[in-house]
Amino acid sequence: MTDAFEPASGDGAGPGDAPGRAAEVRAAFEALLAIRRVTSPAAADPEAVPAPWEVHRTVRAVSLALEASGLPASASAPDGRRTATGYRVAGGERPGTVRVEWLGPPGSGAAHEAEARLKGCARVLLGLGWEALLYRGPRGSRYLEVERGA
Known part of the structure; x- marks a missing residue:
């Protein structure tokens, strides 16, 4: 028995380069x-x-x-340390919304590239009918708030 497909949200170990992962993602999409x-x-x-x-x-x-879309997902170790740079998708503050962040391990430069990379995420999502607004959070961190478009 195989595990059910789960898209990479940027939490946990991440999908890695498992054999057949690209085909699974393509089929799911x-x-x-x-x-x-x-x-x-x-x-x-x-x-x-x-x-x-x-x-x-x-x-x-x-x-x-x-x-x-080919964007990389972040990943984290069991202790919560970030191990890969990429997007992280989590539930938003309001029902029906999600928060997309660009995260990476300390020293990865993720914070410096976050705005540009999140704008790339927003372009993908806008093309698929989602509304994605870029915000500045505490300590200047950037994130997208995403919800169904009008």
Whole structure:
């Protein structure tokens, strides 16, 4: 029995370069687009309208979109230390929102590249019907707040 597919959220050990991972991500993303076409057939571009299930599983949907775009996910060791630089997707402060951060190990330069990298994440998400707003948090840290677009 194999484990169920989980998109990389940037927490935990991360997916690494497991054999077949790219094919799993591609298949999951194609399935997501197929669901969108079925649930929004009247839309001008049905693939750019998040499906209802995505809105209820926003962390998973946004993580899949970012991983499928080829952006790297962050990762952390069991003790919480960051071991890889990339995006991290977590539940937002409001229902139906997620927070996307750009994190990495100490000395990785992640904080210096965060704004540019988050803008890249926002471009991916905007193209898929999500609204992604860039904010400055405590101590100047940058993050995206993501929710379903209008």
